[in-house]
Amino acid sequence: MICTLCKTSTLRYGTLCSTCTTDTLAHLHRLPRMWAALEDWLTPGVKGGAQYGGRVRQAEAPLPLDAEVLTLRAAGGITGILEDWRDAVRDARDLPEEERIGSLAHRVAFAANYLAGQIHFIALWEQGPQLGREVRQLVERVERHVQPALPEEKRRPEFLGHCIAVDPSGVICGARIPLVLDRPVQCEWCLCPYPPETWLQLRFFQPGLTHVDTAGDLAAA
Numbered sequence: 001m002i003c004t005l006c007k008t009s010t011l012r013y014g015t016l017c018s019t020c021t022t023d024t025l026a027h028l029h030r031l032p033r034m035w036a037a038l039e040d041w042l043t044p045g046v047k048g049g050a051q052y053g054g055r056v057r058q059a060e061a062p063l064p065l066d067a068e069v070l071t072l073r074a075a076g077g078i079t080g081i082l083e084d085w086r087d088a089v090r091d092a093r094d095l096p097e098e099e100r101i102g103s104l105a106h107r108v109a110f111a112a113n114y115l116a117g118q119i120h121f122i123a124l125w126e127q128g129p130q131l132g133r134e135v136r137q138l139v140e141r142v143e144r145h146v147q148p149a150l151p152e153e154k155r156r157p158e159f160l161g162h163c164i165a166v167d168p169s170g171v172i173c174g175a176r177i178p179l180v181l182d183r184p185v186q187c188e189w190c191l192c193p194y195p196p197e198t199w200l201q202l203r204f205f206q207p208g209l210t211h212v213d214t215a216g217d218l219a220a221a
């Protein structure tokens with residue numbers, strides 16, 4: 001029998017091959033963070049990158065909202081699809097009912113964690129390949145929207161900015177902070193964390209083209 005998700009691996013048992021099982025688990029782990037990252041694409045003035053050329057650009061006229069991003073973020077989007085699958089697994093296993101309560105952020109994380117915890121069942125389940133396919137499609141839909149193939153100047157920067165952490169001797173770190181969506185953003189040099197709520201502040205303090213001079217001024221202040 002062939003794995004019906006990747007259609008390449010031969011199965012000795014179950015419905016998902018080990019690669020597809022691992023991939024599905026990885027997608028489930030990524031989705032809550034991806035869901036959260038979509039918020040940036042709903043914030044007027046941020047889309048397209050705030051600081052090309054090292055200059056902070058203030059929010060301008062609100063940009064039209066991306067309908068697909070709204071759909072993915074809404075209750076029926078990533079959240080609802082994961083919750084429907086959670087309920088299907090729960091039904092199939094006769095497990096206690098789970099209510100859809102709390103914030104969407106909580107519900108996404110809860111449903112994704114629930115399914116991740118059932119991955120061994122899912123790999124043997126007749127509906128496992130369909131679950132794996134839908135979870136992969138969600139990840140692909142988010143990726144299409146958070147990293148669209150736009151001209152260079154319109155694309156979101158691949159790095160968030162320069163690290164503004166100051167060490168005990170007053171020296172600014174200044175390392176480039178890569179923009180990643182699948183794990184917490186952190187300066188790879190000094191390990192200063194940059195959760196999404198700090199990004200605007202980080203952009204505001206970007207030294208930009210006069211990085212060295214400004215860093216000197218700030219360090220001296």
Ligand SMILES: [Zn+2]
Pocket residue numbers: 003004005006007008009016017018019020021
């Ligand atoms: Zn497979």
Ligand SMILES: [Zn+2]
Pocket residue numbers: 163164165173174175187188189190191192
């Ligand atoms: Zn740093």
